[in-house]
Amino acid sequence: MKFFQRPGRVITEQSLTYSFTRRALILGGAQASVAALLVGRMAWLAIAQRDKYDRLAESNRVQSQIIPPRRGWIVDRNGKPIAVNKTSFRVDLIPDRLQDPDSAIDELRHLLDLSRDDVDRIKTALDKSPGYQPVPVIEGLDYERFAAVSLRQSDLPGVAPTSGFTRSYPAGAAVGHLCGYVGPASAEDYQKTHDPLLVTPGFKLGKEGLEKVMEPWLRGRAGAKRTEVTAHGRLVQELTTRPEQMGHTLRLTIDAELQEFASRRIGTNSGSLAVVDCDTGGLLAMCSMPSYDPNVFTAGISQGEWAMLSANDHLPLMNKTLLGLYPPGSTVKPMNALALLRWGVGAEETVNCPGFYRVGNALFHCWRHGGHGPINMHRAIQQSCDVYFYAMARRIGIDKLAAMAGTLGLGEKFDLPATMQRYGTYPNSAWKERRYKKAWTTADTMNASIGQGYVLTNPLQLAVMAARIASGRILQPRLIVNKRYGPQGGSLNIPSSDLEVVHRGMRDVINTGGAGTAGSSRLPVPGVEMAGKTGSAQVRRISMADRRAGRAQALGTAGLWRLRDHGHFVGFAPAEQPKYAIGVTLEHAGHGAAAAQVARDVMTFLFAPDRAMSNLVALEKGWGGDIETRMAADVQRWKDAQLGAADATAAPSDAETDTPGGERPD
Numbered sequence: 163m164k165f166f167q168r169p170g171r172v173i174t175e176q177s178l179t180y181s182f183t184r185r186a187l188i189l190g191g192a193q194a195s196v197a198a199l200l201v202g203r204m205a206w207l208a209i210a211q212r213d214k215y216d217r218l219a220e221s222n223r224v225q226s227q228i229i230p231p232r233r234g235w236i237v238d239r240n241g242k243p244i245a246v247n248k249t250s251f252r253v254d255l256i257p258d259r260l261q262d263p264d265s266a267i268d269e270l271r272h273l274l275d276l277s278r279d280d281v282d283r284i285k286t287a288l289d290k291s292p293g294y295q296p297v298p299v300i301e302g303l304d305y306e307r308f309a310a311v312s313l314r315q316s317d318l319p320g321v322a323p324t325s326g327f328t329r330s331y332p333a334g335a336a337v338g339h340l341c342g343y344v345g346p347a348s349a350e351d352y353q354k355t356h357d358p359l360l361v362t363p364g365f366k367l368g369k370e371g372l373e374k375v376m377e378p379w380l381r382g383r384a385g386a387k388r389t390e391v392t393a394h395g396r397l398v399q400e401l402t403t404r405p406e407q408m409g410h411t412l413r414l415t416i417d418a419e420l421q422e423f424a425s426r427r428i429g430t431n432s433g434s435l436a437v438v439d440c441d442t443g444g445l446l447a448m449c450s451m452p453s454y455d456p457n458v459f460t461a462g463i464s465q466g467e468w469a470m471l472s473a474n475d476h477l478p479l480m481n482k483t484l485l486g487l488y489p490p491g492s493t494v495k496p497m498n499a500l501a502l503l504r505w506g507v508g509a510e511e512t513v514n515c516p517g518f519y520r521v522g523n524a525l526f527h528c529w530r531h532g533g534h535g536p537i538n539m540h541r542a543i544q545q546s547c548d549v550y551f552y553a554m555a556r557r558i559g560i561d562k563l564a565a566m567a568g569t570l571g572l573g574e575k576f577d578l579p580a581t582m583q584r585y586g587t588y589p590n591s592a593w594k595e596r597r598y599k600k601a602w603t604t605a606d607t608m609n610a611s612i613g614q615g616y617v618l619t620n621p622l623q624l625a626v627m628a629a630r631i632a633s634g635r636i637l638q639p640r641l642i643v644n645k646r647y648g649p650q651g652g653s654l655n656i657p658s659s660d661l662e663v664v665h666r667g668m669r670d671v672i673n674t675g676g677a678g679t680a681g682s683s684r685l686p687v688p689g690v691e692m693a694g695k696t697g698s699a700q701v702r703r704i705s706m707a708d709r710r711a712g713r714a715q716a717l718g719t720a721g722l723w724r725l726r727d728h729g730h731f732v733g734f735a736p737a738e739q740p741k742y743a744i745g746v747t748l749e750h751a752g753h754g755a756a757a758a759q760v761a762r763d764v765m766t767f768l769f770a771p772d773r774a775m776s777n778l779v780a781l782e783k784g785w786g787g788d789i790e791t792r793m794a795a796d797v798q799r800w801k802d803a804q805l806g807a808a809d810a811t812a813a814p815s816d817a818e819t820d821t822p823g824g825e826r827p828d
Contacts, residue, residue, distance in 0.1 A: 228358060230365035231382030232327045234409030236341060236372060238418035239444070239643060243332060245341050245373070245456075250328035251308035253321065254296040254363040257288055260320030269318060273310050274300055279464040286465075291349070296363040298346060301328055301461045326364040329373075329460045333418065335789050336425035338453035339481035340416065342371020342581075344460055359384045366460070371481075372412065375579040376642075382409035413643040415444030419771070424764045425449045427778055430785050430792070432476035433748035433757070434483040436625035436639075437764065440740045443629070443637040443650055447764070448622070450486075452478040455793065470800040475724070476749075483621050484583045488747055490613040491697030491754065492546045492679075493624055493732045494567070496631055496664045498555060498611060499539055501566035503660040505558045509539045515549035519608070526552050526608045529698075543667030543695065544678045548612050555611035560602060563610065564590035569636070569654060571626040572619050576639050577647075586618035613697060625745030628732040630654060631668075632693075632740035634661055668693035669737040672758075683758035685735065687769045693740075694733025694761065696754025701725060726750040731757035735765050742768055 236245035253270065260266055263285075271281055280300070287297045299321075311323045329344045331337055347360035347367055359365055367381065368374035385406030424435055428451040437447040454471055471478050480486065503509065517533035519526045528534065528548040534541070542550035555563060567573065567588035575585040587593070589610065591602035609615025622639065629637045636651025671678035673691050680696045701724075729751035734740040744764060746757040767774035786792050 227387045228362045228365075229385035229387055229403075229406045230326060230359065230362050231384050231406040232408045233329060233344070233373075233382060234380040234411050236380075236412045236414065238414055238416045238421075239446075240417070241413070242418040244337055244414065244416070244418055244421075246330050246332070247327040248330045249325065250301055251303040251305060251323070251325050252301045252328070252364060253299040253303065253308070253311055253323045255284070255288065255299055256296055256320050256322055256363070257291055258320075260288075263288060263320075266318055266321055269314070270299055270311070270321065273314070274303070274307055276300070277464075279466050283462070283465055296322065296346070296361060298462050322363050324363050329366065329456075331456045331460075333422045333425075334457060335451075335453040335455045335793060336422040336449070338456050339450040339483070340371060340421065340448055341456055342373040343369055343454075343456035344373050345369045345462075369459070370581065372414075372579055374581055376412055380409040380412060383407035411644075415439070415442070415446065415640055415643055416448070417446045420764070420767060421447045421449060423767045423771075423774065423778065425451055425453070426782065426789055427760055427763050428748070429760075429781065431748045431751060431756070431760075432482075433746065433751070433760075434481075434486060434621045435744060435746040435760065435764065436483055436622045437768075438625050438629040438637065438639060438743045440629050440633045440637070440734065440743055442640065444640045444643075446742070448483050448641075450480070450482040451789075452476050452793075454478050455790075466801065466804065467797065470797065481580075482747070482749075484578075484580055486620055486747065486749075487584055487586045487618040488620075488728050488730070488749075489615075489617055489699035490572075490619045490624060491699035491728070491730055492548075492613060493627075493695050493697035493730045493745075493754075494572075494611075494613040494617070495543055495546060495551055496668055496695050496732075497566055497570050497572075497627060498551055498563055499543055499664050499667065500570075500631070500656060500660055501563050502539070502554050502558060503663065504566065504656070505562050507539070507554055507557065509663045512536045512538045513542075513547075513550045513553045515547050517549070519549045519552040521556075521604050521608060524605060526605075539663060540667045540670070543664065544670040544674065546671075546679045546696065551611040552608050555607050556604060560607045560610055561590045561592075563607075564588055564593075570630050571623050572617075574623065574626075576622070576626070578639060578641050584620060586620055586623065587616055588619070589616040613699065621745050621747040623745075624730060624732050624747065625743060628694075628734055628745055629743035631661070631664060632734035632743045634658070665693055665737065668695055668733065671695055672733075673737075680731070680755060680758040682755060683731070683733075683762040685762060685766055685769070686773060687766060690735060690769050691737040692733050692735040692762065692765055693737040694731055694744075694758060696758050697730035697732075698752075698754050699728040699730065701728065701750070723750050726752045729754045729757040731761045733758075733761055733765075735769075 232247045235243055235247070237243055253274065255263075255266065267281060267284055270276060276299075284297060284299055291297050308323055308325070311318075311321065315321060315323060331341060344366040347365070351367070352360045360367070362384070368377040373380065383406060385404045387403045420437065424437070424447045428435065428449060432452065434450040435447065436445060438444070439446055452474070458467065514536050515528055515534040517528050517531055519528075526548070529546065533549065534545055534547045537545070537547050537550050539550070541547070572588040573586055575583050589606075594600055594602050594606065594616070606615055610617050626637065626639055634654050634656060636654060638651055640647060669691060671694055672680045672684050675681065680694060683692065683694065685692050727750070729748040731746045731754055732744070734743040742765065744761050746761045748757045748760065751757060763774050763777060782788050786795060
């Protein structure tokens, strides 16, 4: 036997055999481990992940398409539609799928007869849109043009013609601020939830008004449609469809016919009004004019139309009923009378009105330059004597007036489905100290007693104040019928005798043959009288010299529109057993009488609709037609003005104009 020997180590046949066996075991173990991993992975993919890969395999031949749900209808208290859905054809662009955006837009411009504004809007939206968000091209398309795009779809990747439903508002601008409007979801909307429905072509969600606040109730549930396609995306067959579920119907307290009439009756004024049911607190009308047509926003408003609305000094984009804040003027005098009665002032006590009231070295003037003479509470309400309320408010103090104002709803924020409310201010002495670090003064009380100074209210609060005075109850305004509200407010805890004094004064504002301040607003309905109170709120400073000279009234009713007084009216009818209350505000109307005449016609519609409508038709002839006609004329004038401005900009100046012989024209 031979032995092999290395320096320092003896190698035998036995040691070689042992070394080989050990290496074989290590290698075999490694191979077994790899095999086990492969088997485990195959088992994981084939068993545990079976559903996942089945779906992936299925997606190679099956496409799933989300079906946007139809929105729930908005109806009035009688079930008449206010916002509905109608079948619509549309075309969208899917940015991620567009190969040549400019070419696609140019082709669509010819096929769909798009305007320059439309093309600019589409390009701007494409630049701002994330790749997954559809960009609307056109909505409300007729079938012929829709078919033309559908036939070219294979040559226009990224162009998505679809049919579905779109929102429609039969009354148009009359319900613009009430309902709001719908529009495509923004990138911010999608980032919040990553809900694929939000980027589905044709889907729109509420952007303003009830459409936005009640979105969860109105939206509904999306459906889905599965189709089998070829490798090139051609349809083979439709597989299964899960139908969408329509949103819930939203039933309002609004009377749709009254809402439309009232909006039309505001006419060419900038203003708002609210009508309250004195039994339930339900809002029968809530109008703000001028307004926008929500149908235009649904279809996609052009940049030009948006610029026109934004530049309008009558603020058609603002809901004045909830967001407009104005000094209420003399409409607070019935409320102040209730405060006076509560704090010991007798209804027959008189104040002498010489036309002014002196506080130290300052004079506070009455609206009637020559004064009213000796006057009690009834005549002070009827004839709106400022001096009477100066003197009596000074007697009880601002804090007692403010307490009654709070009871009647001034400065109150109401439980309404609105995106925003501004609830104004009815100040007291603590408020001024807190806000301005200054003490309340007698002059402040003088101004507040006639609804000026720091006092600011919105038109809805004025209507609620009228409803509470009319009913003697703390009514809360309601807007939705199918919503669980708490019980309506209880009694104002004002003696019926006090309310009777104020009711009679407000009745005689209108129904005393010209002795009151709103005789022209008497209802032309036999057996029905309206009680009310006008108010004028100045927006410009009138000097003492102007007041002494008796020019204050003329300055408030003439001149530049934006410097004229606001006109207010609050009232209720029938005067003996109030059923409806109303508050009207007309911006820069010059006097409360104009607002009272609007209230007269709106109340007439509630009792004698045919008579009220005949009067409205006659008025609209002088205004240039109904709301839709006037808005169309405004749009055309805006376009003509923009075109004229563009032509003027493009025209060469005299310095750039050559004439024969090189001479300039004279």
